[in-house]
Amino acid sequence: MLRRVLVAAVFVVPIARAHAQTPAPNADEVAKLTDDSDDEDNDDSDGDQPDDESDDKDSDADARAQAEHSDDDLDEHEGDAGEHARDVEHEADDEDEGHSHHEPGLGLEWIASRARLRLGLIVQPMARYGHDSIPSPDTMDLTIRRARVAFDAELSHGTGFRLELQARDLKIGIADLYGRWALDEHIEIRAGFLHAPGGLERDTNPFDLPFLERSSLASMTRDREVGLELVGHQDSQFWTVSITRDAPSGLGGDDPEFAVNYPHGVDPTAVEHSAVTWNQAARVGTAPSDEFAAGFGWTLRIRNSQADYGDPAYEPNGSVFLDPRPYRGTSVRLGADAAVSEPHFRVLMEAAFRRDGQQLSYDAISGIESRLPGHEWWSGGYLTVGWSPIGGYGRAIDGAPLQWGWELIGRFEVMKVKPVDAFSSTLYAETIGWNWVATRQIRIQIEATLQSFGDFDQTMRMDNAEATRFYADLWATWRL
Numbered sequence: 001m002l003r004r005v006l007v008a009a010v011f012v013v014p015i016a017r018a019h020a021q022t023p024a025p026n027a028d029e030v031a032k033l034t035d036d037s038d039d040e041d042n043d044d045s046d047g048d049q050p051d052d053e054s055d056d057k058d059s060d061a062d063a064r065a066q067a068e069h070s071d072d073d074l075d076e077h078e079g080d081a082g083e084h085a086r087d088v089e090h091e092a093d094d095e096d097e098g099h100s101h102h103e104p105g106l107g108l109e110w111i112a113s114r115a116r117l118r119l120g121l122i123v124q125p126m127a128r129y130g131h132d133s134i135p136s137p138d139t140m141d142l143t144i145r146r147a148r149v150a151f152d153a154e155l156s157h158g159t160g161f162r163l164e165l166q167a168r169d170l171k172i173g174i175a176d177l178y179g180r181w182a183l184d185e186h187i188e189i190r191a192g193f194l195h196a197p198g199g200l201e202r203d204t205n206p207f208d209l210p211f212l213e214r215s216s217l218a219s220m221t222r223d224r225e226v227g228l229e230l231v232g233h234q235d236s237q238f239w240t241v242s243i244t245r246d247a248p249s250g251l252g253g254d255d256p257e258f259a260v261n262y263p264h265g266v267d268p269t270a271v272e273h274s275a276v277t278w279n280q281a282a283r284v285g286t287a288p289s290d291e292f293a294a295g296f297g298w299t300l301r302i303r304n305s306q307a308d309y310g311d312p313a314y315e316p317n318g319s320v321f322l323d324p325r326p327y328r329g330t331s332v333r334l335g336a337d338a339a340v341s342e343p344h345f346r347v348l349m350e351a352a353f354r355r356d357g358q359q360l361s362y363d364a365i366s367g368i369e370s371r372l373p374g375h376e377w378w379s380g381g382y383l384t385v386g387w388s389p390i391g392g393y394g395r396a397i398d399g400a401p402l403q404w405g406w407e408l409i410g411r412f413e414v415m416k417v418k419p420v421d422a423f424s425s426t427l428y429a430e431t432i433g434w435n436w437v438a439t440r441q442i443r444i445q446i447e448a449t450l451q452s453f454g455d456f457d458q459t460m461r462m463d464n465a466e467a468t469r470f471y472a473d474l475w476a477t478w479r480l
Contacts, residue, residue, distance in 0.1 A: 105440035105479045107150070120150040121480040122207050126473060130317075133468040143169055145212060145475060146254075150176070158182035166252060173252030175224070190229040193247060196222070197229075197240040197283035197297055200337035200350050201382075204399035206254055210348065210435070211447055212475050213316035214254075215382040216415040216427055220311075220333055220354050221299055222246065224253035225279060238295075238397065239284040246279065248272060256318035260309050263326075264367035274306040285337075285397075293397040294338040301331040303357055307369070310356070313378070313417045315427055316449070317471060321457040321464040322417050322425040325376045329357025333378075341393045341400035348399065351381030359420045372420045380415035391437070402443075406436040426454035443477040 098112035107120035124146040130139040150164040164176035178192025197203060198221035201214050227244025249272075250257065262268050271277075279302070285295025301308060308331065310324030335352030359372040386393075391405020410432045418424040433447030449471045457464040 102480075107480045114156040116154045118150075118152045119480070120148070120152070122150075123147045123478045124207065124212075124475060126212065126475040128317075128474075129472045131470045134463065145169065146206060148175055158184075158188075168252075168254065173250070175252055175254070178229075186234050187230065187232040190231065191227070193224060193226050193251065194229055194242075194244075196225045196227070196242040196244050196279065196281045196299075198222075198281065198299065199283065199297055199335045199352065200293075200295060200339060200348065200399065203240075203283065204401075207477050207479070208394075208399055208401035210384050210386060210399070210401075210409055211316075211411060211431055211433060212445070212473055215380075215411065215413040216313070216315050216429065217350060217352060217380045217382055217413065218255070218316075219314045219415075220335075220352055220378055220380070221281075222253070222279075223255045224251070227279070236286050236288045237284070238287060239282070241282040242280070244279045244281070245277065246272070256314060258312055258314075258320070258324075261324070262309065263362035263369070264365065266367065271306065271309075276302075276305040277308070278302045287395075287397040290395045290397075291341050292339070293395075294336075296334075296336050298335070299331075299333040299354075303328055303330065307360060308357070310376075313415065313425060313427075315415075315429065315451055315469075316413075316431075319464070319469075320459055321427055321453055322419070322422075323459050325356070325419045325421075326360040326362070327357035327376065328360060328371070331356040339396040339400050341396040343392070344388055346384075346386045346388075346393050346396075346400035346402075348384040349382070352379070354378035361421070374420040376417065376419045378415075378417050380413070382411055382413035384409065384411040386410075386435070402435055402437050404437050404440075406434065409433050409435055422458065423456035424454070425457040427457070428452045441479045445476070446472075446474050448472045 098110055098115075100108060100110045102108050107118055109119075110117045123144065126141070126143055126145040128139075128141040128143075130141075132138075144167055147167040148164055149166075150162065152160070152162045154160040159179070159181050161179040162176050164174070166173055166175040174193060176192075176194060178190050178194045180188055180190045182188045195202070199217070201209070201217060202221055202223070206214075224247050225242075225244035226247050227242060229240065229242040229244075231240050232238070247253065249260065260268070262271070279300065281297070281299040283295050283297030285293060287293040307326050307328050309326045312320040312324045313322040314320045331354065333352060333354040335350065337348075337350035339349075340347040354377070356376045356378075359374060359376055361370045361372055362368065363370075386400075386402065386407045386409040388402060388405055388407035391407055392403050393400045394403050410430070413427075413429050413431075415427040416424055417426075429449060429451045431447055431449040433445055435443070435445045437443050449469075451467075451469040451471075453464045453467045453469075455466050457467070
């Protein structure tokens with residue numbers, strides 16, 4: 001009897017406690033339980049398996065599906081992690097070994113962790129027709145006006161170098177060969193065979209010029225010299241200062257090549273290696289925005305102890321209209337320029353004058369030098385206007401080059417040179433053209449030039465006085 005009471009207590013008391021702790025169902029739950037019981041009765045009447053067995057099988061199937069899904073997710077995550085690890089490894093290899101890319105119109109570039117090398121290639125084919133009022137056969141030229149291959153490298157600590165080879169009128173030469181060192185982001189030092197500052201037109205890349213040739217104003221300066229140059233900018237200000245010497249003849253550059261007429265008894269080697277002949281040039285200016293830039297510059301050619309045998313005055317296509325005059329002393333050139341770049345038009349203008357040292361004369365037989373009472377004076381300028389209804393221009397400081405679309409463009413220029421021993425020689429020229437930048441790599445242009453020479457534009461050949469010349473050019477520029 002006692003054992004029965006203990007057994008009942010063991011089983012009955014926990015059940016009572018469980019019922020006591022279970023809350024009473026509300027009306028909704030009662031209704032739900034009633035529906036469930038009805039469904040259970042119907043399932044049993046249909047002869048289906050009991051709910052407990054069905055639920056157990058469903059639970060087992062869900063568990064297996066969940067396990068398989070978990071395995072698939074794990075494999076997918078592991079695959080993503082593996083691909084990410086491989087990408088990181090490849091990126092690390094690229095950083096170590098370097099990578100390359102092509103920028104249309106700017107060339108190929110190889111980049112490593114501490115160096116960068118850019119390869120540029122530009123070709124400029126040309127077809128030119130020429131007519132002269134002085135009786136002579138008309139001319140037709142098919143040539144490569146310019147072609148250049150450039151290697152530009154930047155190394156660590158701001159150092160670098162530039163080597164640019166060129167073919168000009170199918171003659172091989174050097175366009176640039178110098179090293180550079182950036183002291184900071186505002187100042188850079190260059191040394192070697194380089195371009196000295198000479199004004200807006202001289203400082204514009206020849207492949208970004210508005211026309212195939214520079215104006216006659218370029219005959220006042222030299223395209224390339226050998227020496228040291230300081231290039232800088234700060235906020236809206238820019239400056240370039242150089243100390244150079246004349247480059248050996250035939251080395252390169254973009255100027256026409258003229259043979260120097262050395263007097264009798266003068267050693268050309270001694271003239272080229274003279275220790276007392278130096279050039280100093282500078283250009284300073286402001287560019288408060290991409291739409292406007294203005295500059296002022298000068299060139300000093302110091303020839304106090306060693307005579308300079310002068311520069312010929314030539315028109316844009318390279319024909320001389322006044323022979324050079326030798327001088328001693330210092331040649332001074334002063335120039336000013338401005339550029340305006342707007343959405344649908346651009347304006348480029350420049351003016352300069354030059355006064356050489358005291359003019360010299362040499363006896364043709366004995367070579368005796370005598371000084372003439374005066375100096376040779378140069379003055380000239382140009383105005384270029386471009387209109388583009390469909391197109392866009394670059395920065396004014398770069399010469400506002402047309403970057404896309406097409407434009408109508410015109411230039412008027414004038415040059416006057418007055419030596420001591422002759423009347424003034426003059427040149428007036430008008431050039432008009434149609435310029436089309438088809439892509440970033442292709443530019444096509446057609447232009448026509450009319451030149452008028454003065455009555456006293458006399459040379460040794462006497463081929464320019466009172467002459468009128470007409471040129472028509474069709475040319476293109478292709479960039480890698």
